[in-house]
Amino acid sequence: MSPRDVVVVGGSTAGATVLRELRSHGYDGRLTLVDPEPGTNRPPLSKAVLADASAEPSVLMDHTSLDLEHVRAVATGLDHASRTVFSADGGTHPFDALVIATGSRARRIAASGQTGEAVLRTVDDARRLRERFAEARSAVVVGAGFLGLEVATAAAKAGAAVTVVDVDPPLERLLGPHLASSVCQRAATLGIVFRRSGAELVGEPVRGVRLEDGEVLVADVVVSCVGDEPVTDWLRDSGLEIDGGVVIDDRARTSLPDVYAAGDAVVVRTGDGIVRAPFWANAVTQGRVVAASILGQPVEDPIVDHYFWTEIAGTAIRVVGPVPLVGDPEVLEDAGSGSGLLAWGSSSVVAYGIRRSVPKLRAALRDL
Numbered sequence: 001m002s003p004r005d006v007v008v009v010g011g012s013t014a015g016a017t018v019l020r021e022l023r024s025h026g027y028d029g030r031l032t033l034v035d036p037e038p039g040t041n042r043p044p045l046s047k048a049v050l051a052d053a054s055a056e057p058s059v060l061m062d063h064t065s066l067d068l069e070h071v072r073a074v075a076t077g078l079d080h081a082s083r084t085v086f087s088a089d090g091g092t093h094p095f096d097a098l099v100i101a102t103g104s105r106a107r108r109i110a111a112s113g114q115t116g117e118a119v120l121r122t123v124d125d126a127r128r129l130r131e132r133f134a135e136a137r138s139a140v141v142v143g144a145g146f147l148g149l150e151v152a153t154a155a156a157k158a159g160a161a162v163t164v165v166d167v168d169p170p171l172e173r174l175l176g177p178h179l180a181s182s183v184c185q186r187a188a189t190l191g192i193v194f195r196r197s198g199a200e201l202v203g204e205p206v207r208g209v210r211l212e213d214g215e216v217l218v219a220d221v222v223v224s225c226v227g228d229e230p231v232t233d234w235l236r237d238s239g240l241e242i243d244g245g246v247v248i249d250d251r252a253r254t255s256l257p258d259v260y261a262a263g264d265a266v267v268v269r270t271g272d273g274i275v276r277a278p279f280w281a282n283a284v285t286q287g288r289v290v291a292a293s294i295l296g297q298p299v300e301d302p303i304v305d306h307y308f309w310t311e312i313a314g315t316a317i318r319v320v321g322p323v324p325l326v327g328d329p330e331v332l333e334d335a336g337s338g339s340g341l342l343a344w345g346s347s348s349v350v351a352y353g354i355r356r357s358v359p360k361l362r363a364a365l366r367d368l
């Protein structure tokens with residue numbers, strides 16, 4: 001029997017997808033959203049919003065047309081036996097289906113009590129960074145993943161001398177050596193310098209980093225882009241299986257009956273073990289799977305969608321297929337200077353510095 005009382009905790013990309021999909025597939029029961037914030041579409045935060053204040057409003061979501069009750073408070077606990085979620089405003093929210101979509105928070109590396117570590121996860125973070133980059137002559141970014149390089153791009157374009165520090169080779173864990181090296185060459189044309197080292201934040205408030213060889217890089221702005229941590233602390237005493245994120249199966253079911261989860265808060269149990277892929281497309285595909293599962297409909301979407309995009313040093317990169325991209329690509333279309341449509345075996349296709357829609361990329365992958 002379909003549930004009549006669905007509670008969704010977290011109303012950004014994953015939670016909003018569940019809410020929209022439930023209503024568009026005819027769910028007419030009660031919908032309660034528990035989230036202290038308006039939903040946020042995060043990818044533009046490190047791109048348009050870091051560059052331009054006028055892009056801020058476009059990232060905020062509006063759920064008002066969905067006929068739901070929005071409880072503007074954090075969820076603080078789950079009692080599965082009584083099928084109840086608790087919120088910090090003293091509210092109790094009974095459900096017969098629960099969706100966990102509390103996302104993740106930026107990982108921090110400051111010492112205990114040390115202030116001034118900048119990160120980028122929220123609109124407020126993006127606003128603060130944009131304002132600081134406008135004044136900064138120098139910036140250090142700790143972490144050379146895609147987020148670190150997007151932030152480094154914004155700082156460099158605002159006029160700062162930027163150093164990116166990482167213990168691993170920049171971008172390789174995600175893009176593999178071929179693309180990583182090409183992207184880093186493009187970043188270098190903006191003056192971005194790469195240092196290979198561990199980094200410890202120094203100063204109170206933070207005003208630089210100490211590298212492993214003892215050298216201290218002092219900067220006007222220091223930003224940590226060192227990954228994220230699923231927000232699961234509110235579920236601590238719930239009995240839910242958590243293993244680096246809420247564990248879900250291919251129907252987005254958790255270990256507790258009638259409890260589903262999606263997005264950055266989850267890890268997926270697959271035949272190959274536990275997978276975590278905190279990308280926008282997965283928040284969407286998993287949100288769709290949750291809605292289908294709740295409604296007892298066939299699940300058509302995969303639980304992990306191998307698609308992500310980024311934009312570094314003015315170069316748009318769209319990847320369809322699993323990463324990292326190991327070895328050299330086959331060039332399917334050459335747009336010059338390394339740009340073009342690239343393929344890694346028959347498993348991954350990349351639009352590198354060229355415009356190509358996702359359906360066209362998926363079609364190119366099928367044709368391989």
Ligand SMILES: Cc1cc2nc3c(=O)[nH]c(=O)nc-3n(C[C@H](O)[C@H](O)[C@H](O)COP(=O)(O)OP(=O)(O)OC[C@H]3O[C@@H](n4cnc5c(N)ncnc54)[C@H](O)[C@@H]3O)c2cc1C
Nearest residue numbers: 010012013014042043074075102103104263264278279280
């Ligand atoms: C700056 C930035 C840039 C990115 N760029 C890209 C990109 O280019 N390409 C890409 O594929 N991916 C990108 N990502 C990743 C992508 O944005 C995430 O995968 C996606 O936002 C995950 O959505 P989510 O709904 O699971 O989580 P979130 O967006 O984190 O949303 C979680 C929601 O839960 C709420 N919440 C948290 N705790 C509680 C609680 N206890 N009670 C109630 N509500 C709670 C929060 O307020 C929030 O609304 C980027 C991420 C960031 C931060």
